[in-house]
Amino acid sequence: MSEPIADRIEIRLAGEGGQGMILAGIILAEAAAIYEGKNAVQTQSYGPEARGGASKAEVVISSGEIDHPEVLEADVLVALSKDAFKKFASNVKLGGLYIVDEEKVDSHTVPQAVRVPITRIAFETTGRIITANTVALGVLVGLTGVVSRTAIEKAVLARAPKGTEEMNRAALFKGFAVADERQPSRQN
Amino acid sequence: MAVKLMQGNEAIAIGAVAAGCRFYAGYPITPSTEVAEVLSRELPRVGGKFIQMEDEIASMAAIIGARVGGLKSMTATSGPGFSLMQENLGYACLAEIPCVVVDVQRLGPSTGQPTAASQGDIMQARWGTHGDHPIIALSPTSVRQAFDLTVKAFDFSEKYRTPVLLMTDEIIGHMREPVELPDFATITTFQQSVTEAPAAYKAFRNTPEGVPPMAPFGVGYRYHITGLLHDEVGFPTQRLDEIDPWLERVNTKLDQYSEDIVMVEEDYQPGARLALLSYGCSARTARHALKAARAQGKKVSMLTLQTIWPFPEKQVEALGEQVDKIIVPEMNLGQLALEVERMVGRKKVRRVTRANGEMATPQMVLAALEE
Numbered sequence: 001m002s003e004p005i006a007d008r009i010e011i012r013l014a015g016e017g018g019q020g021m022i023l024a025g026i027i028l029a030e031a032a033a034i035y036e037g038k039n040a041v042q043t044q045s046y047g048p049e050a051r052g053g054a055s056k057a058e059v060v061i062s063s064g065e066i067d068h069p070e071v072l073e074a075d076v077l078v079a080l081s082k083d084a085f086k087k088f089a090s091n092v093k094l095g096g097l098y099i100v101d102e103e104k105v106d107s108h109t110v111p112q113a114v115r116v117p118i119t120r121i122a123f124e125t126t127g128r129i130i131t132a133n134t135v136a137l138g139v140l141v142g143l144t145g146v147v148s149r150t151a152i153e154k155a156v157l158a159r160a161p162k163g164t165e166e167m168n169r170a171a172l173f174k175g176f177a178v179a180d181e182r183q184p185s186r187q188n
Numbered sequence: 189m190a191v192k193l194m195q196g197n198e199a200i201a202i203g204a205v206a207a208g209c210r211f212y213a214g215y216p217i218t219p220s221t222e223v224a225e226v227l228s229r230e231l232p233r234v235g236g237k238f239i240q241m242e243d244e245i246a247s248m249a250a251i252i253g254a255r256v257g258g259l260k261s262m263t264a265t266s267g268p269g270f271s272l273m274q275e276n277l278g279y280a281c282l283a284e285i286p287c288v289v290v291d292v293q294r295l296g297p298s299t300g301q302p303t304a305a306s307q308g309d310i311m312q313a314r315w316g317t318h319g320d321h322p323i324i325a326l327s328p329t330s331v332r333q334a335f336d337l338t339v340k341a342f343d344f345s346e347k348y349r350t351p352v353l354l355m356t357d358e359i360i361g362h363m364r365e366p367v368e369l370p371d372f373a374t375i376t377t378f379q380q381s382v383t384e385a386p387a388a389y390k391a392f393r394n395t396p397e398g399v400p401p402m403a404p405f406g407v408g409y410r411y412h413i414t415g416l417l418h419d420e421v422g423f424p425t426q427r428l429d430e431i432d433p434w435l436e437r438v439n440t441k442l443d444q445y446s447e448d449i450v451m452v453e454e455d456y457q458p459g460a461r462l463a464l465l466s467y468g469c470s471a472r473t474a475r476h477a478l479k480a481a482r483a484q485g486k487k488v489s490m491l492t493l494q495t496i497w498p499f500p501e502k503q504v505e506a507l508g509e510q511v512d513k514i515i516v517p518e519m520n521l522g523q524l525a526l527e528v529e530r531m532v533g534r535k536k537v538r539r540v541t542r543a544n545g546e547m548a549t550p551q552m553v554l555a556a557l558e559e
Contacts, residue, residue, distance in 0.1 A: 026364060030193045033366035042193070042364040046303055068476035068550050069363050069469070 007063055009146055010071040012091075013136070014056040014084030017046055020133035021080065023159070025057025028137060031147040031155035032061045038147075041069045054083055061146060076144060078136050079105050080118060099139055101132070114143065116178055122171055131171035138175015143183055149176060194367045196334040196360040197264075200290055201226035203338030204262050206372045209288070210236035211261040213250035215243050215269060218302040219358040220292035223264035244269035248276035251287045256413060258404030260342055260377075264290035267309055268299055270316070277351055278317030279415045283422075284392065284438070286345035286402070288338070290354045292361040293519075295545040304545025305358035307468055307519040311526075313353050314497050320435075322442045324449060325353040325497040327468040328360055332367045337494060339375055344449060347378040348442060349399050355496060357519065359469035359547060386410065390420040394433045398441035442498055451494040452503050456510070460487040462557055463511045465504070465528055467493040470517045470548060477553035488557065499527045508532030515540060515556045517548050 011028065015021040022044045029042035039062050046055040058071040076097045079085035085105040092098060100107045102115035116139055122132040134156055141152045153172060160168040194202075201223045204212070212227045214220075228238045237259070241247040244265055251261035265273065270291045280287055291313065295304035309316075313325040324344050328334040334356060341352040382389060382403045391411035393400040403409035412422030417434065419425045442449060455478070456463075466474040471492045481488050491507050493500055508514065508531060516525040517540035525539045540556050542548040 026193065029364055033193050034191055040193070040366065043359065044362060066365070067479065068473045068547070069359065069365075070547055072549060072551075 008066070009061045009076075010074050011059045011061070011076045011078070011140070011146065012056060012071050012074040012088055013059070013078045013133075014054070014088050015080035016084070017053045017055040019055070019080050020130065021055050021078075022046065022057040024078075024133040024137050025059050027155045027159050028059045028140075028147065028152070029061075030158070031141075031151040032059075035151035035154045036147055038063055039066050041066045043069050054081075054087060056084065056088070076140065076146070078140055079107075080132060080136065082106065097144065099136065099143070101136075114139070114182055116182075121174055121178065125174045126167045126171050128167070131167060134168050134171035135175040135178075138172040138177075139179050140175075142176040142179020191366045191368045193364050194331050195222060195362060195364045196328070196331045196356060197222035197292065197362065198226050199331045199335040199367065199369075200264070200338045200354065200356070200361075201230060202369065203335040204288070204342070205230050205234060205236075206335075206369075206375050207260070207339040207342035207377050209260045209262050209342060210234065211239075211251065211254035211259040212236070212263065213239045213241050213247045213254070213261070214263045214265065215241050215247050217244075217266045217269050219294055219305075219361050220264045220266045220269075220290060222361070223290055223292070227262075244272035245276065248273040248280075248289070251289075252276060252280050252283075252285050255285050255287050256405050258406070260286070260288075260346070262288040262290065262342075264292065266292050266294045266302075267296040267306070270309055270312065274312075274316040278319060278321060280351040281317065281321040281323065282319075282415055282417075282438075283413050284349040284399075284402070285351070285413075286342075286349055287351050288341045288345055288354060289351055290338075290356065293355065293357040295543070301545050303358065305469065305519060305547065306543065306545065307355075307357055307470060308523070308543060309355065310496060310518070310520060310523040313355050320439055322348075322350055322439060323353065323497050324348065324350060324442065324495070325355050326451070326494055327355045327496050328494070329468060329471045329492060330360070331363060331365045332369075333494070334360060335367065335369060339377065340451075343377040346380060347399070348445065348449070349402055350442070353497075355468070357469045359472075382409065391422055392418060392420045392434065394420065394437045398437055398444060446498060446502070449495060449498060450500045450503065452500050453492040453494065454489075454503070455492070456489040456507075457482075457487045460489040460510070461512045462487070463489040463491060463507055463514045464553065464557075465491045465493070465507070465514050465516050466518065467496060467524065468519075470519055473548050473550055474515075474517050474553055477550040477557065480550060480554060481557050486557065493524075496524065499531075501531055504528055504531040508536055512536065513538055515553065517541075517553050517556075519543060519547065
């Protein structure tokens with residue numbers, strides 16, 4: 001039992017309660033664990049409110065055992081609210097990836113952040129801002145390949161309420177497209 | 189069964205159904221609410237009953253009553269509710285009524301912080317209800333183990349006629365990880381079998397085995413149940429010749445079965461002079477640190493407790509003889525560490541405590557290993 005810490009990717013998805021960040025975390029973990037046969041652990045923290053307040057989901061993905069279940073220093077931070085960014089921007093690995101909703105978050109302190117108008121894109125694509133979490137997953141997976149696009153698509157569709165599958169697929173694919181524009185060389 | 193991403197609380201609820209639980213009474217409280225939520229859906233499907241009670245005092249009373257009536261029963265709560273359950277928990281200990289109580293620990297004391305994690309009820313689990321009494325408490329380190337230990341909790345509660353506490357925490361309760369559950373047809377738990385004729389049956393017989401079988405009410409066996417000290421058929425008594433054998437039996441009945449009840453995981457390295465000892469969510473942090481330390485070439489052993497109470501005295505004492513220092517990470521100010529100190533002496537124990545709702549980090553444990 002002396003194997004070193006296996007490859008471990010730590011992702012933090014943060015926003016306000018009601019933005020669906022915890023659901024996004026669950027979907028990402030399902031994509032890894034159910035559709036790619038990896039190990040994944042999802043944890044969360046949230047305030048007592050049903051909406052508003054800070055809310056975050058954490059997903060740790062590894063091909064091996066995952067012991068400490070929470071993010072220690074994020075490889076990826078997705079922030080959909082100002083407070084979430086302020087709270088978690090300092091806990092990202094050197095060279096880690098920041099994805100922020102540029103219309104909600106002032107990220108000038110992190111010049112390299114990937115700025116995407118995630119909530120506006122969600123509204124323009126599906127007519128519903130509630131799909132912002134799915135757009136964010138598209139951007140995240142599109143840029144990182146932390147799970148395959150097929151796996152995240154399956155996971156999103158399995159979780160989409162009946163009748164919203166196409167809407168969620170459109171939101172996800174729009175996220176992939178944004179990722180490809182930002183990083184055309186890296187399609188996965 | 190297929191691999192599924194499952195939450196700890198969900199695994200507890202499903203584990204209860206798989207173990208034969210057919211009655212749940214509870215009052216919802218964060219971070220335990222999902223246990224109730226899932227059972228409110230699952231129990232009616234298998235002919236069971238789900239009742240949302242007016243509070244935790246009544247919840248505990250209801251599960252005791254349900255078990256007396258013949259159904260395996262459970263409740264789930266968190267710190268504030270666990271405090272309210274203590275009186276009736278003592279009643280179940282004294283009247284030897286099997287039942288399972290889940291405590292998904294959150295930061296206390298009092299209302300504390302509902303969504304923050306803790307392992308602060310460990311001593312309350314042992315001594316929260318007044319008077320000397322036996323108790324079994326188990327603590328899972330993973331979602332799969334939450335399922336397995338729930339099944340064990342029902343098994344032990346029946347086998348030893350005692351309440352069993354499943355002491356989990358907000359981290360394990362709310363955490364999701366992939367699990368593949370066993371086929372429920374393969375799951376067995378202890379079934380009561382009363383061989384005596386109703387006229388000869390004594391519900392509290394002081395047998396050498398320590399645990400008299402329990403007959404349900406309503407099928408012809410007549411006995412009395414009370415929170416007073418009682419004789420072998422359950423009637424209150426002040427006679428020392430009746431009380432003494434009863435006290436002796438009840439307070440030692442778990443001792444002769446410790447091989448069965450005490451569950452630990454020993455990951456020992458020959459020659460290691462340092463050891464980690466942990467349980468619940470903190471064991472995950474400790475194991476992370478263990479691997480990191482071993483990767484640096486350090487020799488470190490680790491003892492993970494699944495059974496908290498009765499305390500694994502023999503195992504901890506033996507570990508203390510092998511190593512110079514035992515590091516005990518836990519999400520409280522050193523509750524289980526007290527027991528470790530009792531076994532191996534204070535000088536050998538290094539506590540790693542965090543009691544502000546945040547998990548300790550592997551770095552904190554590694555720092556203690558470096559000292």
